[in-house]
Amino acid sequence: MWISTRKAAQTTRGLVNFVKANPSEAATIPADIWIATERINGTLYRVKPVQAVVSPAGEAVARVVCEAEHAGAAWNLAPGYYNLLSEPVTGILSARNDDKEWITTQGADAEGNDALGLRIQNQFSAVGRYHIDAVYRSMLASVAGIRADHIFFEHEAPRVRAPPMPTSCWKWAPPRPASLTSSTTTWAARATMATAMTCS
Structure with missing residues (x-):
């Protein structure tokens, strides 16, 4: 496929952990709640749930898929940066991107x-x-x-060598029946005359 357009910018998506105040009760996490960072060089980075989520009773931590406010690689922050709720959420103590591999979709700038x-x-x-x-x-x-x-490729990776064919293997092809001439042999008949292989 020929390249005709540059790649567009992409928004960061990842899992944010919402810690519940009482795991024995259900809690609703609205889609319009923001989880922000402290200011980084004067900029506030924010993510929010892609949809409202209901954490069922018995669940202590709700892992919610959140998306960055804007597209770009700058929102691909390390674990722990997103930890400030924009407003209190009933039944939720805190929210934080704790997981080491919290990002599910890397944010990216528009292709230069x-x-x-x-x-x-x-x-x-x-x-x-x-x-x-x-x-x-x-x-x-x-x-x-x-x-x-x-992008780099490793060409010296170890490879598994196939075992050698046993010397006792032999090939056998059935003789062509005299009754099957080139004019009367059908494709089906020819298919049955395949070479057989037998190994002891």
Whole structure:
């Protein structure tokens, strides 16, 4: 597929843990609640649930999918940064992006000229399917936030060698029946005359 457009910016999505005040009771987490950071270089970063979530009784922590306020890589913050609720939520003590791998979708800036140029350059290598690296690099670089010059391949990985064929193996092909001439042999009949292999 030819590259005709640059990749658009993408918003960060990830799991935020809402700690309940009383795990034995259900709690509703509204979709319009913001979980913010402290100001970072004068900027406040915020995420909010993609939809309202009801945490059932018996659940101590509700893990809720949240999305960044704006698109861009700057919202891909480390665990613990998002921890300030915009307003109190009934039944919720706190909210925080605690998980080490809390991000489910990386935020990305709109593709710049350099990154787009690298993708186009790599596309010419992939057109003829001459080199498999170029094909895989083209596929991976089509994802938002991944640059073609940041993709590397390990060619020295250990490989499992297939065991050698036993020397006792032999091939046998049944003789062509005299009654089947080239004019009367059907494709079905020819298919039954396949080569058989037997190994002791």
